[in-house]
Amino acid sequence: xxxxxxxxxxxxxxxxxxxxxxxxxxxxxxxxxxxxxxxxxxxxxxxxxxxxxxxxxxxxxxxxxxxxxxxxxxxxxxxxxxxxxxxxxxxxxxxxxxxxxxxxxxxxxxxxxxxxxxxxxxxxxxxxxxxxxxxxxxxxxxxxxxxxxxxxxxxxxxxxxxxxxxxxxxxxxxxxxxxxxxxxxxxxxxxxxxxxxxxxxxxxxxxxxxxxxxxxxxxxxxxxxxxxxxxxxxxxxxxxxxxxxxxxxxxxxxxxxxxxxxxxxxxxxxxxxxxxxxxxxxxxxxxxxxxxxxxxx
Amino acid sequence: xxxxxxxxxxxxxxxxxxxxxxxxxxxxxxxxxxxxxxxxxxxxxxxxxxxxxxxxxxxxxxxxxxxxxxxxxxxxxxxxxxxxxxxxxxxxxxxxxxxxxxxxxxxxxxxxxxxxxxxxxxxxxxxxxxxxxxxxxxxxxxxxxxxxxxxxxxxxxxxxxxxxxxxxxxxxxxxxxxxxxxxxxxxxxxxxxxxxxxxxxxxxxxxxxxxxxxxxxxxxxxxxxxxxxxx
Numbered sequence: 001x002x003x004x005x006x007x008x009x010x011x012x013x014x015x016x017x018x019x020x021x022x023x024x025x026x027x028x029x030x031x032x033x034x035x036x037x038x039x040x041x042x043x044x045x046x047x048x049x050x051x052x053x054x055x056x057x058x059x060x061x062x063x064x065x066x067x068x069x070x071x072x073x074x075x076x077x078x079x080x081x082x083x084x085x086x087x088x089x090x091x092x093x094x095x096x097x098x099x100x101x102x103x104x105x106x107x108x109x110x111x112x113x114x115x116x117x118x119x120x121x122x123x124x125x126x127x128x129x130x131x132x133x134x135x136x137x138x139x140x141x142x143x144x145x146x147x148x149x150x151x152x153x154x155x156x157x158x159x160x161x162x163x164x165x166x167x168x169x170x171x172x173x174x175x176x177x178x179x180x181x182x183x184x185x186x187x188x189x190x191x192x193x194x195x196x197x198x199x200x201x202x203x204x205x206x207x208x209x210x211x212x213x214x215x216x217x218x219x220x221x222x223x224x225x226x227x228x229x230x231x232x233x234x235x236x237x238x239x240x241x242x243x244x245x246x247x248x249x250x251x252x253x254x255x256x257x258x259x260x261x262x263x264x265x266x267x268x269x270x271x272x273x274x275x276x277x278x279x280x281x282x283x284x285x286x287x288x289x290x291x292x293x294x295x296x297x
Numbered sequence: 298x299x300x301x302x303x304x305x306x307x308x309x310x311x312x313x314x315x316x317x318x319x320x321x322x323x324x325x326x327x328x329x330x331x332x333x334x335x336x337x338x339x340x341x342x343x344x345x346x347x348x349x350x351x352x353x354x355x356x357x358x359x360x361x362x363x364x365x366x367x368x369x370x371x372x373x374x375x376x377x378x379x380x381x382x383x384x385x386x387x388x389x390x391x392x393x394x395x396x397x398x399x400x401x402x403x404x405x406x407x408x409x410x411x412x413x414x415x416x417x418x419x420x421x422x423x424x425x426x427x428x429x430x431x432x433x434x435x436x437x438x439x440x441x442x443x444x445x446x447x448x449x450x451x452x453x454x455x456x457x458x459x460x461x462x463x464x465x466x467x468x469x470x471x472x473x474x475x476x477x478x479x480x481x482x483x484x485x486x487x488x489x490x491x492x493x494x495x496x497x498x499x500x501x502x503x504x505x506x507x508x509x510x511x512x513x514x515x516x517x518x519x520x521x522x523x524x525x526x527x528x
Contacts, residue, residue: 014382015380015383015394018382202378205340206378206380206391209338209367209372210368210391210392210395210439211367211368214361216395294360297339297341
């Protein structure tokens with residue numbers, strides 16, 4: 001505060017002292033909470049994107065396992081099955097998997113070169129479905145039965161349910177985390193408001209005796225803490241955006257990793273933090289200030 | 298009136314302030330002067346009995362209406378109660394800002410009032426840089442800026458020398474002459490005696506009234522605050 005004798009009238013002169021060292025703790029705490037909230041949202045967006053990608057991949061394909069009948073070889077049965085499902089509406093491509101490709105699928109479990117040449121492997125047909133109107137499992141089954149093939153269709157629905165459930169868990173967890181963080185921020189601001197009212201009891205008393213209504217006084221604290229929270233949340237959001245940018249840059253086009261593909265657009269979520277911080281702080285400060293002021297004469 | 302479970306500080310007080318009257322309030326320390334003033338400026342409610350201000354029963358008036366009654370009452374505190382982070386101008390303008398007035402509406406009035414109380418050269422100074430007498434006059438300016446119906450002053454001359462005390466008293470008398478009801482709590486027996494005004498005396502929480510001793514005998518050689526007729 002300058003005590004210089006050189007000012008003119010200021011219609012917006014702060015009725016509450018504009019700076020207070022006690023505010024530093026509040027600014028730090030809200031900045032940390034804002035940082036955590038932004039990180040939670042960025043992580044949730046990235047995880048959701050990964051889940052959607054996996055679901056898209058799974059829903060865009062199906063696998064047919066063929067069991068040869070009579071004198072037909074496995075390769076012949078697979079080729080016939082591929083031909084049968086390729087003609088189904090909603091199938092963009094069907095390809096019988098050769099033995100080499102089937103062995104490649106087993107390598108992670110059995111190791112390279114450990115698969116005996118006479119080991120019977122399932123005859124598989126990979127089916128790429130049309131993205132707009134994918135064929136259903138029933139459509140494929142009908143075509144296989146019509147071609148007199150003993151085959152089963154795996155449309156990956158069991159895996160998709162798991163992936164979708166995982167995505168839902170991530171979304172709900174992030175929402176709960178943000179809710180908890182917002183509640184914590186509201187509590188911190190409520191505490192700071194109580195402290196502020198106690199520390200500025202002299203100012204509040206003067207305001208009341210000058211005819212200020214409770215809501216006038218409460219609005220002063222509301223504006224003050226909303227302003228502080230906006231600034232603090234912006235610091236936290238900035239830090240979170242920086243971390244998000246580092247994750248994006250270190251992870252290449254997939255983001256941090258295929259499991260957490262951070263996109264540049266995810267960082268835009270940080271813009272909401274100062275606004276939400278201001279709203280939470282304003283509501284909290286106003287309600288606490290009004291509750292305390294109502295207890296006075 | 299009592300504070301919490303403590304003994305009553307005011308008892309059986311029967312007082313009616315006539316609009317436009319001028320009273321001194323005297324009594325020893327702890328006699329209840331500040332408590333009586335608190336009741337009148339609605340910083341406390343009576344623990345029993347009835348307190349009516351501007352035809353409102355304060356015991357039953359909703360809290361939300363009290364600020365509008367307080368705006369009709371100016372208070373000069375013994376400890377000034379100025380806001381140190383606001384300039385003299387902003388301190389005086391505070392009640393007007395609270396009442397919703399805008400700078401262009403009150404700027405000239407506040408400047409004129411500050412000049413009237415002799416603070417024209419100090420209006421952009423902050424209270425910590427003002428002398429005791431300047432703070433006192435600033436406190437008075439803030440109390441009267443809304444043209445209150447009642448002006449209460451708690452020891453308004455307690456922090457100033459005798460000459461300044463007379464000037465402040467003269468200012469309050471000028472306000473009374475234009476219709477403001479004035480109550481001054483004071484220890485200064487000499488000042489009270491010289492004023493010739495009616496006196497309310499508190500002793501152990503009981504109030505007694507002493508009528509005016511005579512016409513207002515202020516010495517005409519005491520400097521006034523260059524009245525401009527602002528009020």
